[in-house]
Amino acid sequence: DTAVSQTPKYLVTQMGNDKSIKCEQNLGHDTMYWYKQDSKKFLKIMFSYNNKELIINETVPNRFSPKSPDKAHLNLHINSLELGDSAVYFCASTQSLTGWNTGELFFGEGSRLTVL
Amino acid sequence: AQSVTQLGSHVSVSEGALVLLRCNYSSSVPPYLFWYVQYPNQGLQLLLKYTTGATLVKGINGFEAEFKKSETSFHLTKPSAHMSDAAEYFCAVSRFSSGSARQLTFGSGTQLTVLP
Numbered sequence: 001d002t003a004v005s006q007t008p009k010y011l012v013t014q015m016g017n018d019k020s021i022k023c024e025q026n027l028g029h030d031t032m033y034w035y036k037q038d039s040k041k042f043l044k045i046m047f048s049y050n051n052k053e054l055i056i057n058e059t060v061p062n063r064f065s066p067k068s069p070d071k072a073h074l075n076l077h078i079n080s081l082e083l084g085d086s087a088v089y090f091c092a093s094t095q096s097l098t099g100w101n102t103g104e105l106f107f108g109e110g111s112r113l114t115v116l
Numbered sequence: 117a118q119s120v121t122q123l124g125s126h127v128s129v130s131e132g133a134l135v136l137l138r139c140n141y142s143s144s145v146p147p148y149l150f151w152y153v154q155y156p157n158q159g160l161q162l163l164l165k166y167t168t169g170a171t172l173v174k175g176i177n178g179f180e181a182e183f184k185k186s187e188t189s190f191h192l193t194k195p196s197a198h199m200s201d202a203a204e205y206f207c208a209v210s211r212f213s214s215g216s217a218r219q220l221t222f223g224s225g226t227q228l229t230v231l232p
Contacts, residue, residue, distance in 0.1 A: 004159075041154075041204055043222040056219060090159060094218070102148045102167050103210030103218030107159035 003027050006091050006108040013081060014116055020077045021111045023091030031055075032074040033105065034066060035090040043090070049074055078113075086115045118143045118211040122223035130231045135179075135194040137226050139207030142188065148210035149190040150220065151181055155203045163205075166190065177201070202230045 004025045013019055025032065033056070034046040048056035049068040063079045074091060092105040123138040141147055148167050152160040164175025171183040177200075181192045190207060207223040 041225045041227075043160075043206065043225075045219060048219070092160075101218055102165060103220050104150065104162060104165060105160070105220055107152075107161070109159040110157075112157075 004108040012114045023074045025093040029093040033092040037088040081115045118209045120223040128229040129197045135197045137192040139190045150208040152206045
């Protein structure tokens with residue numbers, strides 16, 4: 001009964017292709033995130049949604065487009081993939097921002113994207 | 117602005133020896149601090165967190181960390197390393213971003229190797 005689940009776990013594709021990663025959480029959280037982890041393990045926040053509203057949008061190429069159909073789901077679509085997009089993408093969630101919240105994140109297992 | 121610095125990207129200890137992973141933070145307000153662990157090919161898992169109250173925080177798997185405001189540190193320790201502790205460890209600080217949204221900023225990570 002996974003709390004934050006991502007699909008697919010592995011993704012291998014050619015440069016120029018378009019791909020999507022999906023994330024779902026069953027924790028009842030209102031806020032979800034996408035993080036990118038590069039080959040040196042550095043974690044960088046990309047986007048955050050609170051109750052389907054985009055609240056954090058870091059400096060990310062326009063080729064990356066997040067979508068949140070409801071507060072339990074967050075997807076990431078990437079157009080025209082480039083070699084530098086190869087990384088592990090993590091979805092995470094946190095409880096409601098309307099109450100006291102430490103910011104503790106609950107992570108999915110990651111989606112490893114390899115662009116050839 | 118809040119940030120964290122992890123001293124030592126790689127730490128090696130012998131099995132049974134003390135584990136000490138260093139983390140220093142900078143924060144203009146009282147911080148919330150976290151340690152996460154990432155095992156190979158997995159997502160990040162919370163080890164422990166400090167929000168308020170007792171400065172010595174105990175976490176899972178025998179780890180603990182002490183918040184020292186005077187030293188702006190939150191070092192992670194474990195008295196006796198086990199082979200299963202080999203993983204990447206991340207220190208993080210929570211800050212407000214975009215109004216009420218809290219955002220975790222991660223350190224660059226420390227790879228812990230446990231030698232037999």
